[in-house]
Amino acid sequence: MRLAPKVIFLVRDPDGFGPAIADALRPNPDSNFMRETSSFELSLEKYGIGDRKASGDLIEFVDPHGSPQVSILLLPNYGPPIAACAVKEVLALISSEESPNQPIIILPYVMKALKVNQELANPASSEQKVMLCGAEIQGTTDIFQSMIAETATAPSSLQIHCESLACLLQMVRVLNLPTVLIASCARDQSKRSADQELEALYEVGRFLANHMGLCFSIEGLQQKEIEKPRSVQEPWRALYG
Template identity: 50%
Template structure:
């Protein structure tokens, strides 16, 4: 799969953050065009014949046809399918026919997929906090991005199968990766709708800045999901 040298990796999560971010990132001017496609990758080599690794891709292409930035929106899968699907997608962008080793940017939100105490990270009264950490080989770009964020707290736990697989596999594939975590500085177990929107806007503005894209709030069509009374136990907790 052809992608740019920098890839924002999102999931089609139940909270709708991934889709909202993707919709709102737009070209700054006519020097870039936005191309949207869907993809399906076979999982037959894993012995899976009835399912595919599928998702959507958004590419920002310049007037010379060069891919300047890519966004991949992955479907969410259950174990063990998720490990096969994530591995196939990451392998497809780093295969033998690829001339680049892309840098992966993975945005996630405490409200949706993470558990940690951000209260001790309040900086100069900031209400919204973005944390960042490098995974895999370091590059000038990953170091510059992380330098503009706070360090994740030691209490960070990731309770999401797709994200856990991504973080494990980028290490194995040696892909330069930045995990970005958005939350408020308030000590609470969940965020209100207004707080979720604030985190979404802050993350979107940050991504637009590092990707040289516009984050257009008017493009966001997001409805907060209804809380479910049933919560599954996480299969794994990763600590940052």
């Protein structure tokens, strides 16, 4: 499986944010990119898991020569212990790419709730309804610096309530894979609604598209009813940062 120099990592989270971002990212009308979709499976037998595989969707934007320029990996919402094994295999695949420049990983995340405090103060965006924050998890690249310059600094208290994404944030540090987190959240958490969540989703998607040379289509998003979690998160998930 050949991946692009820019890899967007998404999960089919219970809220439907990951699939929505993957569906809405499209080739820019002014570009010559083509969108191609396929699926993949990776063995987990080395972990003693023979009845399941790490699977997912691969969405790629390729140039006229067939070379992928942006890849999207969309994984199922695995729970432990499958999540850690699946993420490790996917990251091993990314790190094995034979390229002069190591692929970079972009991790978009739509936050459900966050207290906006002085740590996130950004005068340039104080009037915006949706806040974008970013953090270089590992490595520094020109693309990362460009992204971070346009966002508030992600707070140290930010928690990722998704097992696969939490595992990824830990593993990229060990594997030394260049990774940036871009998160969005509605500023007024006292008035959360489906419309505000869609706006937060749109902002992170638009931001990604601008930096990846793509466009973010909102045609389907305005009609989309974002799926809600059916159960309360387990208390142990709060331990993951």
